Every structure is written in structure tokens, then in C-alpha cells.
Amino acid sequence: MTEISRYALDMAAKVEAFVRDVIVPYEKDARRDHHGAPTDELVMEMREKARAAGVLTPHIKADGSHLTQRETAVVLIKSGLSPLGPLACNTMAPDEGNMYLIGHVGSPELKERFLKPLVDGSGRSAFFMTEPAEWGGAGSDPSMMKTTCRKDGNHWIVNGRKTFITGAQGAKVGIVMAASAEEDTKGGACMFLVDLPDPAIVIDEVPNTIDTSMPGGHATLTIKDMRIPADQMLGLPGEGFKYAQIRLSPARLSHCMRWLGCCIRAHEIATDYACRREAFSKTLIDHEGVGFMLAENKILIQQCELMIDWCASVLDTGSLGTVESSMAKVSVSEALMKIADNCIQVMGGTGVTERTIVEQVFREVRAFRIYDGPTEVHKWSLAKKIKRDWRKAQEAAKEAAGA
Incomplete structure (x- = not known):
């Protein structure tokens, strides 16, 4: 098991102090779009303060190297103590996962052009993979991908539709995934890095959703005859599905880290409320029905921390960790849902108002149970592995018996 360095522990402490002291007051800031998400103006203002405090993109060192997954966990959990923390510190999805992928697969030229603005926090990104169900496209099953790419000289032409593309509206960098129409790639997928906005990508809709923490929302869009220079392909042709796994396993775990931070904060708020509010001649926490919910939260938080640390340790060995990240995603997302629900219940009417972030955390965690693979898909995948192992x-x- 890799050790957690003093550098990472000190950075986590700095991030925690910054989020609690500087970012939490922004939670009442009215600069939100019509979907309820923070505006880019607000995001960039917070990032300037993060830069000044030395906590911008804290999971990547000045030399470009990433912290280990165990070290990333201690930092990202602290950034998640506010729903705005990951935005301010540049540890948010999908950017954090996109940085990881480009850093591991991109050429030096692609890193300079596309990774640098993400690391320095000057732009947002989007990952174009999921497709509309009514189109018969890829959702939890990427093999159903209908967006295609074909060679045309020294360019590739991409056509298709995508949906639930987080942050597409307002993003500067895109990673576009498409099934190759070329025989030599055997139907595999390709990934391309593109500058955004691009006239070939038309946003059809940005629906209102239960979660409101991510700028740009979750867009549905059409890609029509998009010409992409061949040297903007990320990695090799036909290897896109493999690269997706390089990104998705740590990205699932990063979601667990950030939302655990939010639930820790929600638990703090609910605890403070229960220890101050009185009913029937004693504080709420002294009533077993309330105290036991907070006790359950404490247990679940510890379980989440252990699950995250275990999965991070596996990823640090160099394993893709697809099985481990699936287990972590299921276990942690379901536990966080219970923690958030308990916090709402403990606080009663106050818990469902906008007076605290507790109701937002509940909404965000509910969405987390779906994105990056719903619980049921991960369980199905794990069941298949159980059968194979059997x-x-x-x-x-x-x-052995025959021998």
C-alpha cells in the first residue's frame, strides 16, 4: 500500500481551510444560471482566490505529476466540504477525470494545447460519450455507440448525437468518443480532443435536472460533419473503449471522494441542529430516534472512507480497478444517499429548505447514484464476474480431479 505523503496531508489541510473559510460563504451567492448552477463568472472568481491560496488543482503538482489515488482521496474529500469546493479548487467532474485521461494518454503536443488550460483552471471541459435512449445510442452500454467517425484524408469526420454531456455548454475543451467506420479498427471507438465551441456541435437542449452543482448542465446535442485533424486523436484508433476505462475507474472513485466530503459537512450541520434544537424537554440528539440516525451516519462515513481508501490502493498498484471501482461506486453512493436522507430527517422542515446545503447535498447524491453507471448496472457487471469466477x-x- 502506498504511503500518503506529508505534501498531500498538508495540501488537504490547506484545501479544507480554504473551502470552509473562503468558499462556504459563496453558497449564498445569487450568481446562478436558470438551471440553478453557478455561473462561470462565479467559478472564475472563486478560482482566482484558490490560485492565490495555493489550492488550485491541488491533485496535480507543479511538475505535472498526479498525486497517488490515496493522496488524491484525502485532498478531494476536503474539496467536497462544500458543493462549490470542487469548482473553486478545480477538482470537479468532468474536468478532473478529463485531466487524468489526457495526462495518461495524450501526446506532449496535445497536453500543451488541451491539458494546460484545464490544469490552470482557465477553461472547463466536457466528455462526449453518452447518447440519447430514443436514438438507440450508448448509455450504460458503450458498445451501443452510434456516433461514428470516418477518415477523410488527414481528418476524421464525426456524426452523431450525445446526451447528458455535463458542462458542454460553456466548455473550452471536449473529448469526443465515436465508433470507427474504418475496417482496420474493427469497429472500435476513437477519441478526439477538440476546441469548443465548434459550429459542428449544436446544443439541442439543456434540461433542468435534480442536481445543480455543475456549470453548463447536462446537454443533449447533435454533431454534424465535424472535421477533426487526425493529430487531435487521443491515443490510437480503435482503442477508445480501453481509454474510457482508464478514465472511468478513477473518475467513479473521485465522485465518491467529493460527495463524501459534502455528506460529512451535511452531517456536521445536522449534528449541530440536533444538539441545539429542543423538543419534549430535551435536545433532539437525546431522543433515540434522532441520535441513532446520527450514529448510523458516523458508521457509514467511516465505511465510505475505508472503501475509498481500499479502492484507491488497488488503483495505485497500476490495476485498471474496474471491479473495485464498481464496488466502491455502489457501496459509497448508496451509503451517502442514506447519510443525506438521515440529515434531512433529523432537521425536519429546516432540512428541506435552502437555509442550509443539506437539501442540495441530498439532490446531488441522488443523481450520483445514476451517473457514471447506475447501481444496478454495476451490480449486474459484478454478478457476471461472480459467475465467470465460479x-x-x-x-x-x-x-485437479482428473489429474
Whole structure:
């Protein structure tokens, strides 16, 4: 197991102080778009303060190297103590995952052009993978991808539709995923880095959603005859699905980290409320029905921390960690949902108002149970692995008996 460095621990402490002292007051800031998400003006103002405090993009060092996953966890959990914290510190989704992918797969030229503005916090990004259900496109099953790319000289032409593309509206960098129409790629997918906005990408709709923490919302869009220079392909042709796994496993875990931070804060708020509010001649926490919910939260928070640390340790060995990240995503998202629900219940009527961030945390965590793969898809995938392992064990037993 990799050790957590003093650098990472000190950075986590700096991030926590910054989020609690500087960013929490911004939670009442009225600069929101009509979907309820923070405006880019607000985001950039907070990032300037993060830059001044030395906590902008804290998971990537000045030399461009990433913290280990265990170290990233201690930092990202602290950035999540406010729903605005990841935006301010530049640890938000999808940017954090996109930085990770470009950093691991991109050429030096692509890193200079597309990664640099993400790391320095001057622009946002979007990851174009999911497609509309009514179009029969890829959702939880990326093999259903209908967006296509084909060669045309030293360019690739991309056509298709995408949906629930977080942050597409207002983003400066895009990672576009498309199924290759070229025979030599055997139907594999390709990834491309593109500058945004691009006239070939038309946003059709940005629906209002239950979550409101991400600028740009979750857009549905059409890509028509988009010409992308061949040297903007990320990695090799036909390898897109492999690269998606490089990104998705740590990205799922990063979601767990950030939203655990939010739930820790919600638990603090609910605890403070329960220890001050009186009913039936004693404080709420002294009533077992309330105290036991907070006790359950404490247990669940500890379980989440252990699950995140375990999965991070696996990823730090160099493993893709798809199984481990699936287990972590299911376990942590479901536990956080219970923590947030308990906080609402403890606070009663106050818990469902905008007086605190508790109701927002509840909404955001509810969405988290769906994005990056809903609980049921991860369980289905794990069940398939259980069956494969069982078959291997049976075959091994037969061979041993035959010997």
C-alpha cells in the first residue's frame, strides 16, 4: 500500500481551510444560471482566490505529476466540504477525470494545447460519450455507440448525437468518443480532443435536472460533419473503449471522494441542529430516534472512507480497478444517499429548505447514484464476474480431479 505523503496531508489541510473559510460563504451567492448552477463568472472568481491560496488543482503538482489515488482521496474529500469546493479548487467532474485521461494518454503536443488550460483552471471541459435512449445510442452500454467517425484524408469526420454531456455548454475543451467506420479498427471507438465551441456541435437542449452543482448542465446535442485533424486523436484508433476505462475507474472513485466530503459537512450541520434544537424537554440528539440516525451516519462515513481508501490502493498498484471501482461506486453512493436522507430527517422542515446545503447535498447524491453507471448496472457487471469466477473454479476442480 502506498504511503500518503506529508505534501498531500498538508495540501488537504490547506484545501479544507480554504473551502470552509473562503468558499462556504459563496453558497449564498445569487450568481446562478436558470438551471440553478453557478455561473462561470462565479467559478472564475472563486478560482482566482484558490490560485492565490495555493489550492488550485491541488491533485496535480507543479511538475505535472498526479498525486497517488490515496493522496488524491484525502485532498478531494476536503474539496467536497462544500458543493462549490470542487469548482473553486478545480477538482470537479468532468474536468478532473478529463485531466487524468489526457495526462495518461495524450501526446506532449496535445497536453500543451488541451491539458494546460484545464490544469490552470482557465477553461472547463466536457466528455462526449453518452447518447440519447430514443436514438438507440450508448448509455450504460458503450458498445451501443452510434456516433461514428470516418477518415477523410488527414481528418476524421464525426456524426452523431450525445446526451447528458455535463458542462458542454460553456466548455473550452471536449473529448469526443465515436465508433470507427474504418475496417482496420474493427469497429472500435476513437477519441478526439477538440476546441469548443465548434459550429459542428449544436446544443439541442439543456434540461433542468435534480442536481445543480455543475456549470453548463447536462446537454443533449447533435454533431454534424465535424472535421477533426487526425493529430487531435487521443491515443490510437480503435482503442477508445480501453481509454474510457482508464478514465472511468478513477473518475467513479473521485465522485465518491467529493460527495463524501459534502455528506460529512451535511452531517456536521445536522449534528449541530440536533444538539441545539429542543423538543419534549430535551435536545433532539437525546431522543433515540434522532441520535441513532446520527450514529448510523458516523458508521457509514467511516465505511465510505475505508472503501475509498481500499479502492484507491488497488488503483495505485497500476490495476485498471474496474471491479473495485464498481464496488466502491455502489457501496459509497448508496451509503451517502442514506447519510443525506438521515440529515434531512433529523432537521425536519429546516432540512428541506435552502437555509442550509443539506437539501442540495441530498439532490446531488441522488443523481450520483445514476451517473457514471447506475447501481444496478454495476451490480449486474459484478454478478457476471461472480459467475465467470465460479465457472473457472469448477473447471479447475475438474482438472485437479482428473489429474
